Amino acid sequence: MSESRNAILGKLRAGRDAHPLTPPESDFAVLRNKRWDGAERMERIKRMMEAVHTEFLETTEAGWPADVQAFLKAQGTRNLLFGPATEAGARLSAEWTEGGPDLIPYADRVETFKERLFDGIDAGITTTLGAITDTGSLIVWPTPEEPRLMSLVPHMHLALLRADALYDTFWQAMTENRWADGMPTNALLISGPSKTADIEQTLAYGVHGPKRLVVVVIR
Amino acid sequence: MGETSINFAKASSAALQDQQLRGNFRRAMDGLMSKRAVQFADTAEWNGVRTLGASVRLRALSKLPELLEKLEANCTRNGIQVHWASTTDEANAIVLSIMQRVNAKLVVKGKSMVSEEMHLNAFLEKHGIESLESDLGEYIVQLDEAMPSHIIMPAIHMNTKQIAHLFKQKIKEAEYTEDVAQLTDLARRVLRKKFATADVGISGVNMAVAETGTLCLVENEGNGRMSTTVPPVHIAVMGLEKVVEKLEDVPPVISLLTRSATAQPITTYVNMISSPRKEGEKDGPNEIHLVILDNGRSGIYADEELRNTLRCIRCGACMNHCPVYTKVGGHAYQAPYPGPIGSILMPQVEGLEKRGELPHACTMCNACVEICPVKIPIVEIMGRLRSEAVHPGDAVKGAGSHASKAEAMVWKGWSMTYASPLAYQFATALLAKLGNAAPASLPLLKEWTNVRSKPRFANRTLHALAREKGIPDV
Numbered sequence: 001m002s003e004s005r006n007a008i009l010g011k012l013r014a015g016r017d018a019h020p021l022t023p024p025e026s027d028f029a030v031l032r033n034k035r036w037d038g039a040e041r042m043e044r045i046k047r048m049m050e051a052v053h054t055e056f057l058e059t060t061e062a063g064w065p066a067d068v069q070a071f072l073k074a075q076g077t078r079n080l081l082f083g084p085a086t087e088a089g090a091r092l093s094a095e096w097t098e099g100g101p102d103l104i105p106y107a108d109r110v111e112t113f114k115e116r117l118f119d120g121i122d123a124g125i126t127t128t129l130g131a132i133t134d135t136g137s138l139i140v141w142p143t144p145e146e147p148r149l150m151s152l153v154p155h156m157h158l159a160l161l162r163a164d165a166l167y168d169t170f171w172q173a174m175t176e177n178r179w180a181d182g183m184p185t186n187a188l189l190i191s192g193p194s195k196t197a198d199i200e201q202t203l204a205y206g207v208h209g210p211k212r213l214v215v216v217v218i219r
Numbered sequence: 220m221g222e223t224s225i226n227f228a229k230a231s232s233a234a235l236q237d238q239q240l241r242g243n244f245r246r247a248m249d250g251l252m253s254k255r256a257v258q259f260a261d262t263a264e265w266n267g268v269r270t271l272g273a274s275v276r277l278r279a280l281s282k283l284p285e286l287l288e289k290l291e292a293n294c295t296r297n298g299i300q301v302h303w304a305s306t307t308d309e310a311n312a313i314v315l316s317i318m319q320r321v322n323a324k325l326v327v328k329g330k331s332m333v334s335e336e337m338h339l340n341a342f343l344e345k346h347g348i349e350s351l352e353s354d355l356g357e358y359i360v361q362l363d364e365a366m367p368s369h370i371i372m373p374a375i376h377m378n379t380k381q382i383a384h385l386f387k388q389k390i391k392e393a394e395y396t397e398d399v400a401q402l403t404d405l406a407r408r409v410l411r412k413k414f415a416t417a418d419v420g421i422s423g424v425n426m427a428v429a430e431t432g433t434l435c436l437v438e439n440e441g442n443g444r445m446s447t448t449v450p451p452v453h454i455a456v457m458g459l460e461k462v463v464e465k466l467e468d469v470p471p472v473i474s475l476l477t478r479s480a481t482a483q484p485i486t487t488y489v490n491m492i493s494s495p496r497k498e499g500e501k502d503g504p505n506e507i508h509l510v511i512l513d514n515g516r517s518g519i520y521a522d523e524e525l526r527n528t529l530r531c532i533r534c535g536a537c538m539n540h541c542p543v544y545t546k547v548g549g550h551a552y553q554a555p556y557p558g559p560i561g562s563i564l565m566p567q568v569e570g571l572e573k574r575g576e577l578p579h580a581c582t583m584c585n586a587c588v589e590i591c592p593v594k595i596p597i598v599e600i601m602g603r604l605r606s607e608a609v610h611p612g613d614a615v616k617g618a619g620s621h622a623s624k625a626e627a628m629v630w631k632g633w634s635m636t637y638a639s640p641l642a643y644q645f646a647t648a649l650l651a652k653l654g655n656a657a658p659a660s661l662p663l664l665k666e667w668t669n670v671r672s673k674p675r676f677a678n679r680t681l682h683a684l685a686r687e688k689g690i691p692d693v
Contacts, residue, residue, distance in 0.1 A: 005291075005303035008459065008513045012284040015521030023277035030267030031470060048484065110502035114449075118415045135474075135485035144499040148448050152441055170485075171470040180466040183431045185497055186448070189489035194441040196403060197481070198356035198372065200379045201247055204403035207355055208410060209441025209488075 031171040034134055041133040041166040042217070048136025052192035053205050055214045057158075064218050065095040068158060071214070072123060077101045081117075081124040081154055083146040088127050088160055106147055117153050124154035124210075130165030131215075132173055137189040138215065139173060148186050157210040159190070163219045225554070227576045231547040240376055240548055247375050248545040254482030255536065272475040273594040275468040276530040279460075283520065286429040286462045287511065293432030297494040299507045307337040310512045314339065314421070314454055315346055317508055321452055323348060323418035327410075329436065329443035330354040331423025332370055332533060333456045333512055335555035336568070339421070350421070351413050353442035355406055362389045368549030370556060371480045371535040376548050410442070420446035420504065424457035425533070426472060427509070430465045434509065436490040437473060439483075444490050453495070453504040459511050460520075460529035472532055475592035479534035515568040515616070522614045524603060528563055530593045537587035537597060543580050552577060559587035563600045571608045571617035578604040640692070647680040 036044060046056055059067040072080060083089040084105040096103050104121065126146050129139040138159050142148040151157050167173035170189065174180075179187070194209030205211055234240055259265040279286060291301045304310035314337075318326070326343060328334065328350055340361070343350040352361040356373035360366065363385055367373030374382070379397050386402060387395045393405055422443055426435040434455050436443045447453045463469065469491075477483045496503035519525050538544040538558025549557035554565045554574065562581060566574040578601045587597045604615065609626070611619025636642045654676035659668040667673075682692060 002303075004305040004309060004513070007305060008303055008511075008517055009284050009287065011513075011517040012287070012459075012520055015517065015526075016281070016284060018521070019523040019526075021277065021281040021523075021526070023281045024270075024274045026271055026274040026278060026468070027267075028271060028467070028471075030264060030271055052487070106501060108501065110449075114415055118411055137485055137489070144497075144501065147501040147503075148444075149502045152444050152448065169470065170473070170489075171467060174470065175467055180431055183433050183466070183491065183493040185492070185494045185500060185503055187433075187491040187493070188444075189485065190487065191485050192487050194439070195487055196355045196440050198354070198359065198374055199382055199399045199402055200243075200377075201250060201372075201375075202379070202399040204399050207403050207407055207440045207442075208353070208414070208445055 028171065031169050034169050034172075036133050036168055041168070042163060044133050045131050045136050045166065049192060049213075049215065051136075052195065053213075054136075054192045055212065057214055057216045059216055059218055061218055064160070064216060065092050066097075068092070068125065068216060069096060069100040072101045073099075075156075077122045077156065079104050079120070079122050080158075081106050081121050081150055083126070083143075083150065085145040086127065086143075088125070089145070092125070106150055110147070110149060117149060121154045123156040123158060124150040125158040125160070125216075126151050127160045128165070129177075130167055130173065131161055132167050132170050132189065134169040135189070135191060137170070137191040139167075140188040140190055141184045142186050142188070143184070151188070151190065152209050155206070155210060156212040156214060157190075157193070158214045158216055160216050160218060163217055225552075225574060225576060227551060227553070227580050230551040230553060231543075231580070234547040234551045239378070241546065243376055243378050244545055244548050247372070248539050251482060251539045255479060255539070258478040258482050258484065268471055268474055269592055269594065271471045272532070272592055273530070275463060275472055276532070276593045279463050279468070280520070280526060280529055282464065283460070283462070286464055287459060289429040290427050290432060290462050291511075293429065294427075294509055295432075297432045298497075299432060299434075299494060299509050302508060302510045303513075304510055305513045307512070307514050310337050310456065310510050310514075311339060311342045313508075313510050314456070315343070315348075317452065317454060317506075318343070318346075318348055318419055321418060321506075323452070325413065325417045326350045326419045326421055327353045327413050327417040327442075327446045327450065328357070329420070329422040329438065329446040330357050330373070331421065331456055332555060333423055333458050334421060335367065336458075336514060337456070337512070339456075351410075351417075353410050353414070353446055354438075354440060355403065355442075358406060358410065359385065362386070366550060366553075366555075368557065369535060369538060370533055370558075376550065414442075414445040414449050417446075417450045419452045419454060420448075420450040421454050421456065422447050424455050424461050424509075425476065426469055427457060427462045428464075428466050428469060429462055431493060433466065433491050433493045434507075435469055435473070436492070437477060437486040437488070438490070439481075439487040441488060444488055447490065447492060448503055451504055452506045452508070453492075454508045454510065455492075456510045456512060459513055459516050460531075476532050476534045479536040479590070479592045518616065519567045525567060525600060525614065527595050528560075528567060528600060530595050531560055531564070532593055533560075534592060536590045536592060540586045540590045542582060542584060542586065552580065559597045559601075560595070563597055563604060566604050566608075566617075567615055569616075570620075571604070571615055572620040573617070575604075575608040575617065575621045578602075578608065644680070644682060647682065650676050651678055651680050651683075 608621035
């Protein structure tokens with residue numbers, strides 16, 4: 001279809017060259033100047049995410065695996081999908097005790113366990129790169145060790161958030177960390193559990209993705 | 220008008236009689252308008268981000284051919300296969316050829332206005348491929364064998380009761396319920412099976428980033444992520460105007476888009492896809508294809524004024540605030556894009572012969588212009604298209620197709636009357652004497668008197684009254 005490509009680009013170029021357009025400068029000050037102070041950031045993130053049914057579990061660096069296990073046990077969760085090759089995954093499997101939900105490693109290609117993933121997994125746990133104060137969003141970059149579907153298919157998504165990894169705006173997170181130099185296969189912002197208002201503007205949660213999003217805040 | 224032309228006047232008249240429909244729209248739009256106003260309560264912030272968003276879109280348009288080439292180069296480098304389609308037929312053929320190569324039988328689709336423009340579902344069904352809409356609103360509309368009535372909320376014309384009946388009628392395992400959570404859960408059960416077994420996932424693109432070769436998708440439900448992650452092949456379709464230059468251009472546009480569309484500070488998911496599954500990755504599609512569609516857009520781009528139509532970020536705010544759209548709903552426009560933006564886009568894409576009535580579906584109140592987050596001069600373009608519709612030889616496809624000899628004669632007579640003091644005095648004197656005797660059923664007058672009182676002419680003209688006061692004619 002290179003004929004179409006050339007025809008389209010040729011037409012666009014001719015149209016533009018006949019009537020060039022001089023755009024105004026893009027002034028990002030409105031995003032650059034949005035700032036919140038220390039504790040205010042986490043407060044705002046919690047407020048915004050809780051408004052869309054996100055749950056928060058406060059914990060510590062030392063105790064988070066045990067706290068996650070206790071939380072899931074109390075919820076009656078049968079199992080937890082995790083990435084065994086990540087640092088967090090290694091801690092989970094090392095500190096997981098008998099009697100809690102089963103730990104299920106996402107260790108193979110999805111083709112080998114798609115059926116089980118869709119039908120038999122209650123919860124999945126992932127790390128995050130931080131969160132955004134302005135919008136109340138988690139930054140999630142799936143990796144080979146922590147695949148994309150872990151945060152999407154299980155009915156509950158637990159996301160580990162370090163309390164010192166908070167950004168003011170999406171723009172700041174992106175520019176300060178030079179995302180443009182190397183985007184992953186799939187970068188995500190996640191701001192709550194899956195939801196819809198397609199039936200008479202009535203909010204309903206868990207239409208396709210996780211019904212619950214639990215942010216595990218590690219201080 | 221040609222045989223395939225759209226009769227907005229007739230369709231809107233029918234819509235106005237439908238009290239249920241009017242109630243459904245009224246409730247939804249009132250709520251959306253007030254919630255959006257809260258999101259942009261800080262006027263300085265609104266002005267700043269709006270100006271930034273408009274500049275991002277204008278900068279992209281100023282470099283459009285180069286950015287599309289850069290997007291293609293970076294997508295290709297990332298492993299995304301790029302295809303170009305001049306027409307919707309060509310785009311459909313590209314999609315079909317990919318599907319036939321992988322022997323696809325079932326497709327799950329995220330919401331995509333371009334695919335509506337392509338009538339993709341009907342096309343695929345004709346070729347034996349089941350194409351299932353996975354956005355809940357689109358799924359409802361597809362079950363109902365109808366068209367979306369809004370670009371963001373496709374099933375907004377229906378209420379819960381209507382959807383409950385539809386599900387009971389069309390979904391085998393459905394029990395009748397008006398509980399929204401249960402209805403949603405039913406859709407989840409049905410669609411999850413489809414996500415797990417689909418051969419291909421199709422999505423639209425909210426923005427494509429030239430700098431990094433990234434496809435951005437915003438959504439709340441997760442069906443977009445499902446459609447672009449679970450099936451082994453992902454096909455994204457986009458209009459050629461959807462490109463932005465840099466990754467840092469994405470945040471302001473997304474902020475304007477989500478706040479304007481549904482009054483959310485951001486959607487549940489912002490999905491940025493830059494490549495198919497890489498070596499060592501355990502999920503994600505093995506192939507990603509990007510189909511870039513022209514379908515008349517390069518023609519729109521050639522015209523300095525009309526080009527502004529291509530700034531649109533498809534937020535739907537113009538329809539939510541349009542006094543015409545909010546009364547008659549989206550179906551009256553009989554177009555993939557309804558409301559103010561549809562009224563200027565559709566005639567440019569499909570020609571004035573077919574869509575020339577749409578620029579008249581407007582009161583010129585300017586509400587859409589005031590609300591547009593990227594400052595599209597919708598009303599100016601609307602006026603331009605009205606003029607194009609009756610003047611042969613101008614820029615838009617089908618220009619002059621709505622020219623009417625009778626109308627031209629009326630305007631000619633009007634112009635001559637106003638250009639000659641003698642003719643003007645004669646005409647006004649005649650109307651003062653005989654005007655009130657004209658029956659309300661006269662053509663043209665009848666359209667007015669159907670819903671309004673017949674205008675009454677004064678017994679004496681303004682000129683006569685002025686003369687009595689001693690003011691002479693000039």
